[in-house]
Amino acid sequence: MSNTIERKHRIVILGGGPGGYEAALVGAQLDADITLVEATGIGGSAVLTDVVPSKSLIATADAVAAVRNASELGVCTVTESGESCEVTTVVDCAALNKRLLRMAQTQSQDMLKKLTSAGVKVIFGHAKLASRSAVSISTNTGETQLIEADTIVIAVGASPRKLVSAKPDNERILTWKQLYNLTELPEHLIVVGSGVTGAEFASAYRILGSKVTLVSSRERVLPGEDKDAAQVLEEKFKQLGMQVLSKSRADAVIRTADGVRVELADGRAVTGSHCLMAVGSIPNTSCIGLENAGIKTTDSGHIRVNRVASTSVPSIYAAGDCTDFYPLASVAAMQGRTAIMHALGDFVRPIEVRNVTSNVFTSPEIATVGFSEKDIEEIPELAATSSVHMLPLHENPRAKMQGVKEGFVKIIASKLNGAVRGGVIVGPRASELIFALAVAVEHRLTVDQITAAFTVYPSMTDSISDVSRDLHVRPKIK
Structure with a gap:
């Protein structure tokens, strides 16, 4: 009987943002030996200085707008004597930013706890590729070490682009x-x-x-x-x-x-x-030893990856804004998961760019998925077989109740069978509403299949059903 203990697959991950974080969790779940190296804090810029604080700032702006527009819904403020008075909103910027940064730090700490609970070894420091199978690490405490790896995942993110003619001074x-x-x-x-x-x-x-x-x-x-x-x-x-x-x-x-x-x-x-x-932004790839491993990059320094997040070196993967793929936190997370599953031989569905859902968190929000109208116009075979239909959101009963005046729902579908090819939603919480169209695009559902599902009346999702109904493709009778 053999006493040999099988060595776990060793994975080293550079960066603890969405891509590295998700890669680490999946690797731990699949019983690999995971080491994650992060320079500043788990969550990376997405959590600490980008997505989490910026969207929290926007949530505060939404609250301010709701207060200012309350009178349109019949809500007014009165003095003690019962006289109507105008509401003056005052934003405490210092308190606001303190809350945003505290929330970002809390999220980062929660993510760290989840990693350590899953058995991931987290090292705070800077990592550099020493070869195709080794990573050199300089810890924040001044120690250095070299770790051999079966698989390496690069998820070092990107930083704001700075112009020589407009150098940031952190004040003005x-x-x-x-x-x-x-x-x-x-x-x-x-x-x-x-x-x-x-x-x-x-x-x-x-x-x-x-x-x-x-x-x-x-x-x-x-x-x-x-x-x-x-x-x-x-x-x-x-x-x-x-x-x-x-x-x-x-x-x-x-x-x-x-x-x-x-x-x-x-x-x-x-x-x-x-x-x-x-x-814009630039990838954080200039000083991480890509040349030591022979990894191919674009002229801008982004790492070239395929649909399973693999680089030009089979044992090295990359995820997130440091790659030449879609620069979204959700895509980075998907790349991280996909990379580890591919490396460990698990079932993998290659990432399809046209299925990616994105959102612009302005007021109103703009959410998109699938082929755009511009894509359709530029591809002759799609242009000839696609229908585009749009309904303004202010016609929706729930939108009227909420005082929504701007926005629309747009769906692009096949003239042949009604398959949903893309969609755009502009309005409050468009980031939530787009999910129905994202599912339709991902699973090649038709507009008739969308309308076959019940919506709540009244609801904003009624508009998705209404547009789908208008795009109904009448079956041909032989």
Whole structure:
């Protein structure tokens, strides 16, 4: 009888953000030997300085908007004498940011507890690839060690892109990581960049009470989103009193005595109290030893991966914003899970980019899944066989009850069999409503199958059913 003990599959994970965290949990569940190395805190920037605090900030803005708009629903405030009075909302920026950062730290600690409870060895420090099968670690306590690994997962994330002509100073010129150091709301926030990050912060700070100018180098805000959705949002921005400067490229941001000056390429200049630089991100891949393992990257430094998160080296995987895949926390988590399952020979369904659901947390929210209308227009065979139908949300009974005026539901479906190919929802909690269409896209459901399911009346989901019903494909009778 043999006394040999089978060695567990050894996995080293670089980074404890959504991708690394999920990879570690799956690896532990599948009885592998897991070591996770994280430099700052479990959850990475997604939890500590990005998704969790920013969406919490937006939740506060939603609460402020609800109070301000309450009178439209018949709710008013009165004095002790019974006279009506206007509500003045005041946001305590210091208290708000303290809450956001405390909540982020709590979430990070909860995630750490879950990892350690699952048997994952967590090391706080910096990791670097020494070879295709070894990782060199410098711990935050000054120790160094080399760990041999059967599988390596790189999930080091990305950082805000910084321009030489607009260097952040953590006081007036800020990245989205530095906003939470503010103790007072910006009097006039200039947001450079009209992508998702720029639009979300511009929306939130305008509602919270700051004057906001959004500088966009493109023709419209959110150039990568559905054009109808972007138009709704831009109109809402203008209704809120936000100044949107389209086709305006910022050349430089200069600190002044009491604020900032943003110089535009056409010679104009915009002055404000603070400037948020939201001009994209760069992967944290420059100093992690990719060259030691021969891993292929794009010109921008993103790690090339396939649909199972595998890199050009079979034993090394990558997940999250450091890859050339979709830069979303949900996608990073899915990549992390997929990578470990593939490495350990478990059942794997390769990630399908067109099934990815995304959301822009502006007011109103914009949620999308599947093929976009632009995709359909650019693919002749899809253009010829697709129907696009949209209904405004203000026609929905529940929306009327809640005072919702902006938004819509749009579905793209096959003319041949009614299969749902994509969808867009713009409105309150669109991030929740899109799930029905995400399931339809993932499982190739038809519009008739959607309408066969009961919706609650009244509900916002009625609009999804209504659009689906309008796209009904009449069966051909032989």
